[in-house]
Amino acid sequence: MPGKKKVALVTGANRGIGFETARQLGQKDVTVILAARTYEAAQQAAQKLIAEGIAVYPLALDITRDADRKAAAREVEARFGVLDILVNNAGIGGEGGILNPRTIETSEEELQTVFGTNLFSVIALTREFLPLLRKSDAGRIVNLSSILGSLTLQASPASPIAPMKAFAYNASKTALNQFTVHLAAELKDTSVKVNSAHPGWVRTELGTQHAQLDVADGAKTSVDLALAGADSPNGKFIHAGQELPW
Ligand SMILES: NC(=O)c1ccc[n+]([C@@H]2O[C@H](COP(=O)([O-])OP(=O)(O)OC[C@H]3O[C@@H](n4cnc5c(N)ncnc54)[C@H](OP(=O)(O)O)[C@@H]3O)[C@@H](O)[C@H]2O)c1
Numbered sequence: 001m002p003g004k005k006k007v008a009l010v011t012g013a014n015r016g017i018g019f020e021t022a023r024q025l026g027q028k029d030v031t032v033i034l035a036a037r038t039y040e041a042a043q044q045a046a047q048k049l050i051a052e053g054i055a056v057y058p059l060a061l062d063i064t065r066d067a068d069r070k071a072a073a074r075e076v077e078a079r080f081g082v083l084d085i086l087v088n089n090a091g092i093g094g095e096g097g098i099l100n101p102r103t104i105e106t107s108e109e110e111l112q113t114v115f116g117t118n119l120f121s122v123i124a125l126t127r128e129f130l131p132l133l134r135k136s137d138a139g140r141i142v143n144l145s146s147i148l149g150s151l152t153l154q155a156s157p158a159s160p161i162a163p164m165k166a167f168a169y170n171a172s173k174t175a176l177n178q179f180t181v182h183l184a185a186e187l188k189d190t191s192v193k194v195n196s197a198h199p200g201w202v203r204t205e206l207g208t209q210h211a212q213l214d215v216a217d218g219a220k221t222s223v224d225l226a227l228a229g230a231d232s233p234n235g236k237f238i239h240a241g242q243e244l245p246w
Pocket of ligand 1: 011013018036037038062064087090144145146159198199201203204205208
């Protein structure tokens with residue numbers, strides 16, 4: 001008898017890596033809740049996947065809004081009763097691009113905005129959905145981080161990413177990695193696994209058109225971690241099946 005279909009929620013799924021993650025999970029027979037900042041954006045993106053024969057449900061979820069987070073959790077509970085996969089994909093860059101180091105000039109406003117989306121909202125959203133993830137036989141939380149948040153590589157002048165010192169963005173991803181480590185440790189005796197994913201340098205609005213990977217390849221790490229089995233990593237920082245240094 002075929003198993004029950006998994007249910008996944010992908011944030012920031014109206015475009016970029018999130019949209020492609022929704023598509024690839026749907027192609028693997030996962031029921032996908034396609035979340036976007038507005039219902040219109042979610043619905044427009046969902047229509048494209050529905051036209052491809054993929055089962056997706058549009059959901060309005062600005063991750064920075066507490067009311068949206070709470071309403072989203074209520075809606076998923078009412079419709080599905082469980083959440084198997086949470087892909088914390090939505091994220092924003094800072095000002096000035098990654099090749100424009102301006103650490104000491106970074107304003108408090110920029111730090112608040114970037115940390116607000118990339119860290120605080122991810123923590124708050126995960127808190128809302130944890131009760132539903134705990135109901136899954138194999139709950140998976142995938143936090144979209146970045147290799148630019150690796151302290152080890154940022155502190156190694158020879159590393160290819162060392163010149164890319166966009167402070168607000170990089171620090172927000174470093175802190176997100178700490179959230180991954182802490183939450184994974186807290187949930188280690190449960191069926192819920194938590195990992196950080198680096199998607200690669202991907203051609204999206206954030207990654208720019210100069211990036212190496214197309215979105216099809218850029219979504220693979222998220223999809224692999226979302227569907228990872230019981231013997232898979234927990235509390236790790238992964239790109240394309242390989243562990244990255246924190
Ligand atoms: N591209 C890369 O090379 C790369 C590398 C490393 C890590 N990443 C990470 O991968 C993730 C996806 O990046 P991407 O390249 O696909 O970026 P993108 O093309 O700029 O897309 C970002 C997505 O996040 C959404 N978003 C931003 N703030 C939101 C909010 N408050 N509530 C809900 N959705 C929100 C955007 O929605 P709107 O359309 O409404 O703005 C959009 O759907 C990010 O976390 C990023 O840091 C990307």
